[in-house]
Amino acid sequence: MDLLGRRLLFFTGKGGVGKSTVSAATALLAAEQGQRVLLVSADGRGDIAAFFEQRPVGFKPAVVHPGLHAMAMDTEASLREYLRLNLRMPVPGRIGPVAKVFDFVATAAPGVKEILTVGKVCWEVRESMEGRAGWDLVVVDAAATGHITAQLGAPGAIQELVSVGPVRTQVGWMGEILADPAVTALNVVVTPEEMPVHETIELVARVRAELPVPLGAVVVNRVLPELFTHAEEEAFEALRARERTAALASVAGAGVEDVLEGAELAVRLRRTRAAHLTHLRETVDLPLLYLPEMFVRSGGMRVTRMMADALGEELG
Amino acid sequence: MASKTDPFGPAGLDQLLAAKEIVIFCGPGGVGKTSVAAAAAAGAATRLGGKVLVVTVDPARRLADALGVTGLGNREREVPADLLVAAGLQPRGRLWAAMLDTKQSWDDLVLRHAPDEETAYRILENRLYDNITARFVQSHDYIAMERLHEIHRSGIYDLIVVDTPPSRNAIDFIEAPRRMAEFFGSRLLRWLTMPYRLGGRRGARMVTLASKPFYQVADRILGSQFLEDIAEFFLNFQSMYEGFVERAQAVERLLRDRRTTFVVVSTLEPAPVREAEFFVSALAERRLHLGALVLNKTLPDFLLAAPGEAAARVLCRDPDAAAKVIAAAPKQTPRQKSLDQATVSRVLHTVGESFLNFSVVAKREAELRTELAAAPDLVLRVPYFEADVCDLAGLARMGDHLFGA
Numbered sequence: 001m002d003l004l005g006r007r008l009l010f011f012t013g014k015g016g017v018g019k020s021t022v023s024a025a026t027a028l029l030a031a032e033q034g035q036r037v038l039l040v041s042a043d044g045r046g047d048i049a050a051f052f053e054q055r056p057v058g059f060k061p062a063v064v065h066p067g068l069h070a071m072a073m074d075t076e077a078s079l080r081e082y083l084r085l086n087l088r089m090p091v092p093g094r095i096g097p098v099a100k101v102f103d104f105v106a107t108a109a110p111g112v113k114e115i116l117t118v119g120k121v122c123w124e125v126r127e128s129m130e131g132r133a134g135w136d137l138v139v140v141d142a143a144a145t146g147h148i149t150a151q152l153g154a155p156g157a158i159q160e161l162v163s164v165g166p167v168r169t170q171v172g173w174m175g176e177i178l179a180d181p182a183v184t185a186l187n188v189v190v191t192p193e194e195m196p197v198h199e200t201i202e203l204v205a206r207v208r209a210e211l212p213v214p215l216g217a218v219v220v221n222r223v224l225p226e227l228f229t230h231a232e233e234e235a236f237e238a239l240r241a242r243e244r245t246a247a248l249a250s251v252a253g254a255g256v257e258d259v260l261e262g263a264e265l266a267v268r269l270r271r272t273r274a275a276h277l278t279h280l281r282e283t284v285d286l287p288l289l290y291l292p293e294m295f296v297r298s299g300g301m302r303v304t305r306m307m308a309d310a311l312g313e314e315l316g
Numbered sequence: 317m318a319s320k321t322d323p324f325g326p327a328g329l330d331q332l333l334a335a336k337e338i339v340i341f342c343g344p345g346g347v348g349k350t351s352v353a354a355a356a357a358a359g360a361a362t363r364l365g366g367k368v369l370v371v372t373v374d375p376a377r378r379l380a381d382a383l384g385v386t387g388l389g390n391r392e393r394e395v396p397a398d399l400l401v402a403a404g405l406q407p408r409g410r411l412w413a414a415m416l417d418t419k420q421s422w423d424d425l426v427l428r429h430a431p432d433e434e435t436a437y438r439i440l441e442n443r444l445y446d447n448i449t450a451r452f453v454q455s456h457d458y459i460a461m462e463r464l465h466e467i468h469r470s471g472i473y474d475l476i477v478v479d480t481p482p483s484r485n486a487i488d489f490i491e492a493p494r495r496m497a498e499f500f501g502s503r504l505l506r507w508l509t510m511p512y513r514l515g516g517r518r519g520a521r522m523v524t525l526a527s528k529p530f531y532q533v534a535d536r537i538l539g540s541q542f543l544e545d546i547a548e549f550f551l552n553f554q555s556m557y558e559g560f561v562e563r564a565q566a567v568e569r570l571l572r573d574r575r576t577t578f579v580v581v582s583t584l585e586p587a588p589v590r591e592a593e594f595f596v597s598a599l600a601e602r603r604l605h606l607g608a609l610v611l612n613k614t615l616p617d618f619l620l621a622a623p624g625e626a627a628a629r630v631l632c633r634d635p636d637a638a639a640k641v642i643a644a645a646p647k648q649t650p651r652q653k654s655l656d657q658a659t660v661s662r663v664l665h666t667v668g669e670s671f672l673n674f675s676v677v678a679k680r681e682a683e684l685r686t687e688l689a690a691a692p693d694l695v696l697r698v699p700y701f702e703a704d705v706c707d708l709a710g711l712a713r714m715g716d717h718l719f720g721a
Contacts, residue, residue, distance in 0.1 A: 015345020194704035251638040252630035255623030263667040295673035
């Protein structure tokens with residue numbers, strides 16, 4: 001599938017499934033294919049730059065890798081930018097207290113923080129499409145499954161509440177960008193475990209019912225390798241007979257027992273995960289991309305690169 | 317499967333739960349907090365006795381079904397003793413479960429605190445009300461704490477186990493009551509709603525000189541109707557201010573009470589561990605009691621054992637040698653099939669590889685465990701279960717690891 005051919009990719013997922021890592025890996029893959037990429041942490045986590053071994057980023061996009069900028073969403077900064085661009089407010093001094101009050105209202109009022117997040121992202125996309133900004137692709141590490149419909153549904157919610165004025169017009173074009181399948185895709189990251197699979201199935205149904213945003217792919221993270229073919233599995237089981245294990249121990253030492261137990265654990269984990277995967281595949285009618293469990297040290301560019309490579313292979 | 321060696325020992329949760337009336341389970345998202353909280357509650361009802369309630373926020377459907385709280389709104393429901401027995405739990409006490417229904421809790425709160433019925437209904441019918449209560453960042457956190465206070469005050473239960481809502485910032489819910497009170501009492505909000513107050517109920521607004529620039533900008537951006545809705549909402553909501561402040565203070569006292577403790581749940585993956593660490597230090601800063609740390613979904617310790625690793629290396633290096641021995645071994649029973657040497661060799665190589673792969677992860681876990689375990693007195697480990705914990709039998713199994721079988 002031509003995932004990287006779009007302009008705007010959102011990644012959501014249940015907490016803990018690797019949503020940020022997959023976002024970072026996608027951005028890296030696109031950048032290494034020659035695209036100019038902006039990676040946005042919608043939660044405002046500047047440490048998204050740590051995926052590239054860079055120091056934390058702020059609202060202003062900073063280079064974290066050749067061809068790749070990253071930024072952390074900051075709704076107040078987004079509001080300031082909005083006021084500056086739209087109202088041509090004369091002195092920064094006047095923006096100060098207004099922004100403060102607005103931040104306050106935004107905290108309480110529905111959809112305002114969300115619209116400042118989604119609005120900024122859509123604006124970068126629109127500016128790029130019209131040649132005023134240079135992003136080929138904007139990748140958003142978006143809200144988790146619980147909040148994503150509120151986040152991407154913000155333009156619609158605002159449209160219902162605000163009947164006239166510039167905001168109404170703006171949520172109009174935002175809606176167009178978000179709804180265009182040639183431009184935007186919402187992707188869901190999942191692990192082959194019961195709860196994440198369950199939430200993904202629910203989310204996909206909810207997105208289809210409530211949001212005009214086109215769905216892209218489901219990225220299945222941490223897929224365990226299939227250890228054995230059928231014949232090998234039989235042989236493995238035969239090896240667990242006591243005298244055979246003893247024979248193995250005479251060659252490889254007493255630890256061989258633990259090794260066989262470890263393999264059994266791996267097989268069982270793989271099997272339960274496979275069942276959840278099958279359920280996902282049969283229920284969700286979207287392209288699935290598989291990323292393997294990484295048996296490596298934690299975090300950083302090494303994992304980002306390995307994930308990007310695996311994703312590149314999946315996308316073909 | 318129980319780990320062969322457990323350096324921390326499983327004892328201790330009994331004692332903690334016996335001494336406390338409220339146990340709040342918190343930690344990063346996706347670590348199995350809900351299951352751990354439910355297993356602890358079921359374990360307390362089984363081992364300690366008394367009346368135990370678990371308040372859960374967003375359980376997996378099957379767990380909600382198992383606890384019998386599906387579609388019950390806010391009502392507390394007893395888990396029938398025969399179901400517990402069937403799941404292998406021998407309850408000395410009784411177990412109740414309840415879900416947290418944010419919307420219903422808010423409605424109840426408004427009806428309870430509004431000065432009169434008319435105001436209450438004006439709030440409930442404001443078209444922003446649903447939006448604000450459903451989406452206001454701290455809304456779920458606040459209502460969870462408020463509900464906890466309400467239940468505790470009722471004096472019905474010996475022990476209340478709370479599973480906290482997933483929040484962007486794990487510590488939010490502790491601050492939620494105070495922030496909520498501050499929010500409704502703030503000068504800024506009064507300033508914001510002033511023009512509407514001067515203009516009278518639902519009347520035209522009277523903009524003061526000070527707030528004029530703000531409203532000019534706001535009108536241009538949002539339209540005046542929207543602002544008016546917001547102002548009306550907060551104006552009415554402010555009528556509940558005193559109730560809110562009083563409540564927030566009561567909740568804060570309750571969280572600090574020595575009968576309340578916090579249990580941090582985490583897996584041993586890098587990102588959750590970072591969050592859990594942050595959480596542990598945030599509790600310490602606020603002088604809240606950290607009762608225990610539960611490490612969920614941990615890999616078994618035998619993956620760390622040196623003899624296993626040595627054997628795995630032998631198998632990876634020279635699987636043929638071992639396969640030859642196996643293929644040459646005489647059959648023990650006539651029914652035993654002889655094994656193809658090439659197949660066995662492949663299997664042994666795979667098995668060795670797989671062990672070394674998993675042992676890398678197990679080592680990483682062990683390292684993170686050491687870092688995390690420095691803070692609390694009580695550290696409990698729950699292994700990775702092949703099936704998700706989503707029924708009473710699963711809770712019983714998990715309980716064996718939390719309490720010691």
